[in-house]
Amino acid sequence: MSITREEIAAFADGQLSPEREAEVAAAVASDPALAEEVAKHRALKAMLQGHFAPIAEEPVPEHMAALLRPEPQPEVVDFAAAKERREEKRKLPSWGWVAGPALAASLAIAIFLPRGSDTPDGYADAQLASVLDQTLVAEQTGSADTRILLSFQNDDAEFCRAFSAPDGGGIACRDDKGWQLEALGEGSEAASTDYRMAGAGDADILAIAQELAQGPALDAEAERKAREAGWR
Amino acid sequence: MLALMPRLRRFAVGLAGNPADGDDLCQMTIERALTNRSKWTEGTRLDSWTYRIMRNIWIDEGRKTTRRHETFVAEEAGAGVGGDGAQESAVELSNVDRAMQKLPEDQREAVLLVMVEGYAYKEAAEIVGCPVGTLNSRLVRGRDALMGMLGEAQ
Numbered sequence: 549m550s551i552t553r554e555e556i557a558a559f560a561d562g563q564l565s566p567e568r569e570a571e572v573a574a575a576v577a578s579d580p581a582l583a584e585e586v587a588k589h590r591a592l593k594a595m596l597q598g599h600f601a602p603i604a605e606e607p608v609p610e611h612m613a614a615l616l617r618p619e620p621q622p623e624v625v626d627f628a629a630a631k632e633r634r635e636e637k638r639k640l641p642s643w644g645w646v647a648g649p650a651l652a653a654s655l656a657i658a659i660f661l662p663r664g665s666d667t668p669d670g671y672a673d674a675q676l677a678s679v680l681d682q683t684l685v686a687e688q689t690g691s692a693d694t695r696i697l698l699s700f701q702n703d704d705a706e707f708c709r710a711f712s713a714p715d716g717g718g719i720a721c722r723d724d725k726g727w728q729l730e731a732l733g734e735g736s737e738a739a740s741t742d743y744r745m746a747g748a749g750d751a752d753i754l755a756i757a758q759e760l761a762q763g764p765a766l767d768a769e770a771e772r773k774a775r776e777a778g779w780r
Numbered sequence: 781m782l783a784l785m786p787r788l789r790r791f792a793v794g795l796a797g798n799p800a801d802g803d804d805l806c807q808m809t810i811e812r813a814l815t816n817r818s819k820w821t822e823g824t825r826l827d828s829w830t831y832r833i834m835r836n837i838w839i840d841e842g843r844k845t846t847r848r849h850e851t852f853v854a855e856e857a858g859a860g861v862g863g864d865g866a867q868e869s870a871v872e873l874s875n876v877d878r879a880m881q882k883l884p885e886d887q888r889e890a891v892l893l894v895m896v897e898g899y900a901y902k903e904a905a906e907i908v909g910c911p912v913g914t915l916n917s918r919l920v921r922g923r924d925a926l927m928g929m930l931g932e933a934q
Contacts, residue, residue, distance in 0.1 A: 604786040
């Protein structure tokens with residue numbers, strides 16, 4: 549049986565067909581010269597593998613790995629994130645309308661969230677609640693610190709009152725827990741002046757009230773009735 | 781593809797003969813593979829496809845680089861004879877590297893694909909684009925040459 553040099557190499561590499569491999573294996577077993585050839589092939593292979601192995605074990609250079617990373621798509625991501633943020637805002641039930649740019653510009657959101665003794669967050673404190681409970685637009689005096697601008701009913705048929713105060717006006721609506729603050733605007737009066745005028749803050753609050761209101765503002769008679777009913 | 785990178789680098793360094801040229805070759809290969817990714821057929825071996833790209837780039841462009849490098853090393857080695865250690869700062873090629881560099885390209889790639897990368901003859905022949913018999917004979921000639929050069933080292 550003649551065995552070519554190619555076949556000896558292929559035998560050493562385990563690349564012969566099963567039948568041929570058996571034949572060559574028998575020949576190698578009985579011929580020390582062939583066995584030495586096979587051993588040399590295998591030693592060379594082990595030497596080459598050992599020589600090149602460290603390269604494959606090195607960390608891949610960063611500039612190459614970077615080529616294979618998914619390309620960043622900042623615009624898409626940003627748009628998606630921005631959209632999410634916008635939708636997050638929209639979900640806020642009572643603040644969504646504040647997003648109107650003209651309003652947002654002149655509104656200081658959440659200037660105060662009173663934490664009174666038994667006042668839940670986001671509700672008018674006792675002092676403000678007292679004014680909201682008692683004061684009628686027709687009766688109040690011009691010198692009062694906190695003035696009611698108008699009263700109305702919102703979409704949920706709650707009574708709401710827009711008020712103006714030195715340290716920040718706003719809108720409060722009466723629910724079963726108290727006067728929930730729906731909007732807070734800037735103070736309508738500069739600390740230095742004695743004159744009470746409808747300032748920019750009041751105008752913004754009235755604009756918001758218009759959006760919140762279901763129907764026209766209450767007239768004096770309706771306001772009185774509402775107060776008698778406890779604004780419920 | 782990222783998982784393939786260490787092996788690709790190994791093949792590139794083996795072909796090019798030194799790490800710097802090897803990494804250049806590897807970089808070109810990745811770029812070309814990404815550009816032509818639509819030509820890769822789903823279900824076929826990504827590694828063979830990429831090796832083939834690398835091998836083709838090396839044949840097309842790598843030769844000049846290798847030749848330039850060989851010239852450079854030869855000059856430097858000559859200048860370093862009898863010098864005061866300047867030779868040591870030059871690129872040190874091991875016996876194996878030098879022997880591999882002396883192999884003709886077709887034998888070198890056959891040796892690398894089968895003996896280092898562990899491809900079956902048939903797979904290596906597909907990467908190179910030649911019949912299995914041709915690959916087999918290139919491999920044997922390459923092996924014989926290496927054994928002759930590295931005989932004492934073994």
